[in-house]
Amino acid sequence: MSVHARLHATVPAPLPPSEAGPPEILGQPGHRLLVQRSDDEIVARPLDDAYAARPGAEVRFPAPWPRDLGTWEVSPDAGLAVFAGVHAVRAVEPSGATRWEVRHACWACGETHESYDAYADRRNHRYPDQGSVGFSADGSLVWAHVRGPLPEGELTPDTVDEWLVIDALDGRVLARADAQAAAAGSEHVPHPTDPRRMGLSIGEGQDGAPLRLGHWDGEKLDVTYAEGDLCLLGVSPSGDRLMTVSHDQDALAVRDLHGVLLDGLEWDAESVLPPHPDAPSEYEDEAPACWDWAGGFVDETTLVVSTVESDDEWGEVRHWLLDTTGTHGLRPITYPSPPSGQPTALGNGAWATPSESGDALHVWALEPVQ
Secondary structure, eight states: OOEEOEEEEEEEOSSOTTTBOOOEEESOTTSEEEEEEBSSEEEEEEEOTTSOBOTTOOEEEEOSSOTTSOEEEEOTTSSOEEEEOSSEEEEEOTTSOEEEEEEOOOTTTSOOOSSGGGTTTOGGGSSOOOOEEEEOTTSSEEEEEEESOBTTBOSSTTOOEEEEEEETTTOOEEEEEEOOOOOSEEEEEEOSSOTTEEEEEEEOGGGOOOEEEEEEOSSOEEEEEOSSOEEEEEEOTTSOOEEEEETTSOEEEEEOTTSOEEEEEEEEHHHHOOOOTTSOGGGTTTSOOOOOSOOEEEETTEEEEEOHHHHTTTSSOOEEEEETTSSSOEEEEEOSSOOOSOOEEOSSSEEEEEOTTSSEEEEEESSOOO
């Protein structure tokens, strides 16, 4: 039996799709931000409980380098933007002033650069690997995945990538750890309530997807190196459960904070996903449905997931709600019109999807949201 999505809000993007990346809704209920990045700036709009922009609260952060040369994040209070670049992690205030910068080895060549201008015109720096940054739940810490070593020296001769905990106020590196990876890219997934915890999902291309779970106790950074190649997609509202999809996209699972699989909470794509209704029967075995690396916790026990990547060849893409209690199981979501792109969970009974043109986000709900 399918479930019907109710449109809760349409949130216009600050910038036109032709000039910027896709808009995103970040933060927890009561502290939502609509953010979007162009080559020149990040725009952040605080949202109220109805997902409407708060009047006069928009903030713009000048960008230090083009958007395809790194990743970025905005603090929960929209007071600081941090850019994870090819050669450095830089914190920028709305005025454009650099609050702090942490330099590291270059993701493209391994050298140490003084500035972006040092390699801006080099052909071998056009498509670098990259790391990422993430703010803690309270905005006091910045977690950064970088290519080592830092100017202070290497952790060990074998360290390639490093995971840093940085004081968001002044840029002091509070802790360093060996990420035990050689990333092509990565993404931070913050704990919703505990600023001492962070997840790091690393992509090594076809070689694997290491998952790292960090805990900073104020003095020491402990890293759990999760077993297997897993993409971390979300943390439940309570912070007690993790949602992962395997690197080969065949297994969706819910785990504890240490990355250990919870009993009975793993779903094999081949077993539970029906073939696309428009796929010719002779191709079903050659192109089975698979989980996307997308989705998250709609609430503590419900996941929103999708099969866009394997559906797109055959016709309308499919989104699903998965009840982890076993009461309802996996149910397809029915929208008023065909969905576009992949869903993003908002954690308060709602999820978002991009508009077909990319100029807005649609917020959907099954029950009233806050």
